[in-house]
Amino acid sequence: MLVQGLHLEITPAIDEYCRAKIGKACSHVDPREIREVDVRCSARGGEDSRGGHEHKTEVTVLMTRGTTLHADGTGENLYATIDSCADIVTRAIRKHKEKHSGKGSRHASHEASAKDAFMADDDDGDDVPPAA
Numbered sequence: 001m002l003v004q005g006l007h008l009e010i011t012p013a014i015d016e017y018c019r020a021k022i023g024k025a026c027s028h029v030d031p032r033e034i035r036e037v038d039v040r041c042s043a044r045g046g047e048d049s050r051g052g053h054e055h056k057t058e059v060t061v062l063m064t065r066g067t068t069l070h071a072d073g074t075g076e077n078l079y080a081t082i083d084s085c086a087d088i089v090t091r092a093i094r095k096h097k098e099k100h101s102g103k104g105s106r107h108a109s110h111e112a113s114a115k116d117a118f119m120a121d122d123d124d125g126d127d128v129p130p131a132a
Contacts, residue, residue, distance in 0.1 A: 006042035008055075008078075014041065017079060021086040022059055029093050036062040039085075041078060057081040059089055067096060 003010055003018045018039050026034055038060045045053045055078040061069040069092040073084035 001037040001039065003039045003041070006040060008041055008043040010041065014078065018082055021082055022089065025086040025089040025093065026061065028090065029097065033064050034061060035064050036060075038062075039082075041082070043078070052076070055081050057085050059085040061089060061093075063096070069093065069096065 001019055001022065003015050005014075018041070022037060022039055026037060040058045042056045042058075043054070044056075053076060054074060055076065056072065056074045057078070058072040059070070063069070069089060071085040071088035071092065073081035073088070075081045075084070
């Protein structure tokens with residue numbers, strides 16, 4: 001995991017917090033499926049600017065099969081943006097796992113076998129379902 005800062009010094013506390021939160025979000029998938037995790041924290045504004053102080057965190061997770069998961073959060077508190085990104089990554093990983101699980105192929109084959117069974121129950125010999 002790579003933690004970088006733009007206009008912001010990454011202290012050991014921030015680094016440890018990022019690794020704990022984003023690491024826990026990525027722990028829901030096999031570690032061999034994750035190739036790289038990149039966390040970029042940035043800050044802009046401050047006392048002298050009119051817009052106020054703003055922190056931004058971007059997380060990019062590169063998976064081994066070419067999938068890229070991306071999350072970003074913006075707010076006044078850096079730790080809150082890291083939490084937001086961790087939640088987004090957790091949901092994206094869950095969605096990725098559900099999409100790529102073997103569940104879909106089992107349902108499709110079950111649907112095809114039910115249709116074949118319906119056609120086999122027809123007694124008149126033609127393979128056309130009766131009109132409703």
